[in-house]
Amino acid sequence: MSEEEKNKLLAFAARLYYMEGFSQGEVARVLSVSQAKVSRLLKQARAKGIVRIQVEDFQPYDGELEEKLEKAFSLKKAVVLRVPPASSAEAARRSMGFLSAPKVMELLKGVKTLGITGGRSLMETIRFLPSQGWEPGLQVVQLMGNVGAVALESDALELGRMIARKGGGTFFSLNTPAFLADGDTRNALFRHEQVKSVRNLFKSLDAALVGIGTLEDSLFIYQEALKPAQIRTLLAKGAVGEICGRFFGPKGKECPSPYKDQVVSIRLEELVKVPLVIGITMGRDRAPAVAAALRGGLVKALVIDAEGAEGLLEYVSQEPKTKAAEKSRGKGGRA
Amino acid sequence: MSEEEKNKLLAFAARLYYMEGFSQGEVARVLSVSQAKVSRLLKQARAKGIVRIQVEDFQPYDGELEEKLEKAFSLKKAVVLRVPPASSAEAARRSMGFLSAPKVMELLKGVKTLGITGGRSLMETIRFLPSQGWEPGLQVVQLMGNVGAVALESDALELGRMIARKGGGTFFSLNTPAFLADGDTRNALFRHEQVKSVRNLFKSLDAALVGIGTLEDSLFIYQEALKPAQIRTLLAKGAVGEICGRFFGPKGKECPSPYKDQVVSIRLEELVKVPLVIGITMGRDRAPAVAAALRGGLVKALVIDAEGAEGLLEYVSQEPKTKAAEKSRGKGGRA
DNA sequence: TTCTATTCTGAATAAATATTCTCGAGTTCA
DNA sequence: TGAACTCGAGAATATTTATTCAGAATAGAA
Numbered sequence: 092m093s094e095e096e097k098n099k100l101l102a103f104a105a106r107l108y109y110m111e112g113f114s115q116g117e118v119a120r121v122l123s124v125s126q127a128k129v130s131r132l133l134k135q136a137r138a139k140g141i142v143r144i145q146v147e148d149f150q151p152y153d154g155e156l157e158e159k160l161e162k163a164f165s166l167k168k169a170v171v172l173r174v175p176p177a178s179s180a181e182a183a184r185r186s187m188g189f190l191s192a193p194k195v196m197e198l199l200k201g202v203k204t205l206g207i208t209g210g211r212s213l214m215e216t217i218r219f220l221p222s223q224g225w226e227p228g229l230q231v232v233q234l235m236g237n238v239g240a241v242a243l244e245s246d247a248l249e250l251g252r253m254i255a256r257k258g259g260g261t262f263f264s265l266n267t268p269a270f271l272a273d274g275d276t277r278n279a280l281f282r283h284e285q286v287k288s289v290r291n292l293f294k295s296l297d298a299a300l301v302g303i304g305t306l307e308d309s310l311f312i313y314q315e316a317l318k319p320a321q322i323r324t325l326l327a328k329g330a331v332g333e334i335c336g337r338f339f340g341p342k343g344k345e346c347p348s349p350y351k352d353q354v355v356s357i358r359l360e361e362l363v364k365v366p367l368v369i370g371i372t373m374g375r376d377r378a379p380a381v382a383a384a385l386r387g388g389l390v391k392a393l394v395i396d397a398e399g400a401e402g403l404l405e406y407v408s409q410e411p412k413t414k415a416a417e418k419s420r421g422k423g424g425r426a
Numbered sequence: 427m428s429e430e431e432k433n434k435l436l437a438f439a440a441r442l443y444y445m446e447g448f449s450q451g452e453v454a455r456v457l458s459v460s461q462a463k464v465s466r467l468l469k470q471a472r473a474k475g476i477v478r479i480q481v482e483d484f485q486p487y488d489g490e491l492e493e494k495l496e497k498a499f500s501l502k503k504a505v506v507l508r509v510p511p512a513s514s515a516e517a518a519r520r521s522m523g524f525l526s527a528p529k530v531m532e533l534l535k536g537v538k539t540l541g542i543t544g545g546r547s548l549m550e551t552i553r554f555l556p557s558q559g560w561e562p563g564l565q566v567v568q569l570m571g572n573v574g575a576v577a578l579e580s581d582a583l584e585l586g587r588m589i590a591r592k593g594g595g596t597f598f599s600l601n602t603p604a605f606l607a608d609g610d611t612r613n614a615l616f617r618h619e620q621v622k623s624v625r626n627l628f629k630s631l632d633a634a635l636v637g638i639g640t641l642e643d644s645l646f647i648y649q650e651a652l653k654p655a656q657i658r659t660l661l662a663k664g665a666v667g668e669i670c671g672r673f674f675g676p677k678g679k680e681c682p683s684p685y686k687d688q689v690v691s692i693r694l695e696e697l698v699k700v701p702l703v704i705g706i707t708m709g710r711d712r713a714p715a716v717a718a719a720l721r722g723g724l725v726k727a728l729v730i731d732a733e734g735a736e737g738l739l740e741y742v743s744q745e746p747k748t749k750a751a752e753k754s755r756g757k758g759g760r761a
Numbered sequence: 762t763t764c765t766a767t768t769c770t771g772a773a774t775a776a777a778t779a780t781t782c783t784c785g786a787g788t789t790c791a
Numbered sequence: 792t793g794a795a796c797t798c799g800a801g802a803a804t805a806t807t808t809a810t811t812c813a814g815a816a817t818a819g820a821a
Binding site for chain 3: 449450451461462464465466468469
């Protein structure tokens with residue numbers, strides 16, 4: 092059968108299937124071949140371009156907002172995702188995870204030592220990371236202890252494990268709670284060899300993946316690691332956001348609070364020195380926390396949904412003289 | 427969810443499915459919905475034109491050849507089918523049947539009394555005729571007796587039944603062999619009420635569907651109703667083709683042969699009077715038979731494959747002074 | 762020729778997709 | 792307030808599609 096004839100056959104089969112709505116079995120009966128063959132013919136027809144399928148394009152990345160964010164905060168990279176509408180925040184995070192994964196993967200190119208924290212958005216991103224394309228000898232470092240006794244699959248521990256498994260690397264686990272009863276206990280832990288060795292890795296991180304928490308809606312509250320009264324105290328001290336269990340004020344500096352010395356996690360001063368900290372967050376209401384983190388240099392690349400990006404830009408355009416000042420006044424300045 | 431948002435969702439799902447090669451289950455996981463919903467989303471996306479599927483067009487009807495045939499033979503209608511390449515004659519007939527069915531159906535619009543003969547091409551066409559769109563009170567009349575003792579599914583009997591069933595009409599069966607030992611037996615049969623009543627219907631046919639046989643490859647030979655010696659005799663008498671068990675010469679007039687009076691079928695003189703006789707045939711080698719049938723007005727509408735149509739036109743362009751004359755000389759003129 | 766190696770097939774089967782069914786949430790109307 | 796209705800969802804299931812497998816056909820090499 093000549094090539095041309097073959098194409099006629101493919102076009103005929105494809106027409107019946109795609110245009111007339113025949114099932115493959117029906118096409119098979121017309122052509123006197125097996126259904127299996129029809130399936131193969133159709134595959135060929137698609138491959139040869141005899142059947143063309145176009146999908147109205149859905150551009151999931153908003154380049155314009157990305158540019159604005161990069162400029163506004165001197166970011167290394169902003170990724171703004173147009174998350175398709177979803178019926179729940181959970182579903183939206185899932186979609187965001189899917190869309191963000193290839194971008195995050197790009198950012199992580201060449202990264203050998205990667206710090207990781209917990210968080211639901213972060214989890215969804217990590218879920219969709221591929222098993223290919225990682226640096227050989229990848230080291231994944233848990234940046235903060237575990238929040239609460241109930242193990243969550245969005246804990247730093249779990250996420251670190253997952254990412255190490257995908258990358259075929261080693262996971263360095265802290266194996267401690269995130270919050271301890273007092274500073275002494277924490278310091279005692281710090282003397283433990285295992286904890287010490289992991290904390291030493293904090294200095295040699297190439298990159299880190301972090302979530303950005305607010306005071307209102309964070310894993311700490313959800314996990315009851317912090318009581319409402321404690322949250323109120325933090326708010327009074329000017330805290331607007333949290334990363335790695337460390338609370339910071341509007342400039343992105345850690346708040347001096349009693350809890351500061353009870354936390355097992357990378358210090359914000361250390362985090363600032365990490366060449367690439369990728370923050371992943373979602374939603375409008377995170378604007379103050381995100382803005383602060385970006386200003387403080389805690390996060391150098393931001394992955395955010397379009398809603399959140401807009402909210403963030405709106406927030407900073409009206410805030411400098413109002414909210415920030417107000418907050419600062421509210422509790423005493425620097426943070 | 428706004429219409430625009432909805433479309434975003436559809437585009438996203440469609441993109442994943444059609445462009446990225448995700449399964450519906452995978453898309454479902456990304457969107458946090460059920461696979462069933464994804465199936466429905468995709469259907470919507472297709473309906474809304476968010477997904478467009480184009481198939482390189484395969485034009486199954488050759489209008490140019492149709493026109494040429496209609497002009498050359500003063501036909502009421504010619505249908506020329508570009509039959510997709512097939513691995514066997516059987517398969518080709520099947521495809522042809524499929525393509526011809528809607529055209530035949532169109533021709534049969536308004537037909538109340540329809541004559542029918544046997545034949546393999548005819549069978550395939552009839553197979554693909556729909557069960558809708560027939561004239562109420564349809565009458566299907568068997569135009570010739572059964573060829574051979576072995577019942578074939580391409581017999582007039584079977585085909586008539588099938589068409590009557592589809593059309594919700596009545597089938598009038600001849601219930602006799604096509605060839606009888608001698609004229610007397612036949613005439614005796616003609617006196618039977620049943621046969622008589624059916625033969626009376628021959629006069630009131632609105633249309634007929636017939637196959638066109640050759641001397642070389644016909645059901646008669648296949649069914650051994652005619653012996654090779656008999657075929658040779660017919661050839662010597664100038665027969666070039668056969669319809670309804672009646673052999674005709676190059677001008678489409680019945681050959682005067684001994685068998686003529688042993689056949690139970692519509693006479694060619696009667697057939698010529700039927701307003702619409704649709705001949706269905708396939709293949710280059712049928713050219714002489716088809717040409718003769720058309721010239722004799724035995725067939726007023728022709729359904730043929732492109733190959734056959736080309737062969738037919740080539741044949742008539744070179745034949746009038748050669749083959750036809752030769753044949754005529756060969757046996758004695760008129761027929 | 763005869764022997765691989767490759768390609769093609771359809772039957773069987775695994776996998777994916779469409780549909781049916783049922784339930785529950787929301788709405789309208791008495 | 793609640794009955795009746797619509798809508799939209801997923802679980803279960805029916806149907807369709809893709810793949811695997813084993814054998815037949817074909818081509819190429821010796």
